[in-house]
Amino acid sequence: xxxxxxxxxxxxxxxxxxxxxxxxxxxxxxxxxxxxxxxxxxxxxxxxxxxxxxxxxxxxxxxxxxxxxxxxxxxxxxxxxxxxxxxxxxxxxxxxxxxxxxxxxxxxxxxxxxxxxxxxxxxxxxxxxxxxxxxxxxxxxxxxxxxxxxxxxxxxxxxxxxxx
Ligand SMILES: [Zn+2]
Ligand SMILES: [Zn+2]
Numbered sequence: 565x566x567x568x569x570x571x572x573x574x575x576x577x578x579x580x581x582x583x584x585x586x587x588x589x590x591x592x593x594x595x596x597x598x599x600x601x602x603x604x605x606x607x608x609x610x611x612x613x614x615x616x617x618x619x620x621x622x623x624x625x626x627x628x629x630x631x632x633x634x635x636x637x638x639x640x641x642x643x644x645x646x647x648x649x650x651x652x653x654x655x656x657x658x659x660x661x662x663x664x665x666x667x668x669x670x671x672x673x674x675x676x677x678x679x680x681x682x683x684x685x686x687x688x689x690x691x692x693x694x695x696x697x698x699x700x701x702x703x704x705x706x707x708x709x710x711x712x713x714x715x716x717x718x719x720x721x722x723x724x725x726x727x728x
Pocket of ligand 2: 655663
């Protein structure tokens with residue numbers, strides 16, 4: 565999923581402003597790491613960010629990427645996804661949104677829904693804890709994976725084509 569160039573620029577502008585206000589030094593490295601999350605709609609984990617940023621900065625260590633991502637999280641510039649027992653993934657979309665998760669390839673895509681934003685919190689939950697936000701996770705098979713599945717099922721006809 566590609567993010568609109570204008571949105572990326574807005575996110576980077578916001579990033580610079582927040583760093584300035586928090587007196588966090590705006591380094592090239594921090595900017596590169598933030599930009600990587602900001603321009604990706606894939607909710608990457610630290611390793612994915614590292615592999616991508618490393619192309620321009622070969623000396624960058626995975627440890628630095630981890631520390632920077634958690635710093636950005638502390639600054640409220642990105643959010644984390646899912647349970648903290650799993651490999652943490654990061655999200656630069658700070659607008660209220662929900663996730664579609666493909667159970668086949670793991671794709672995590674943002675979607676927006678006024679209806680879901682206004683879902684009532686079940687009363688039973690109050691005994692478990694205080695709810696701050698409600699985010700819906702829709703699980704299913706993404707269109708790319710279903711197209712692949714269809715291709716596999718159509719294999720016999722592909723074979724016939726081959727013999728012609
Ligand atoms: Zn998929
Ligand atoms: Zn998201």
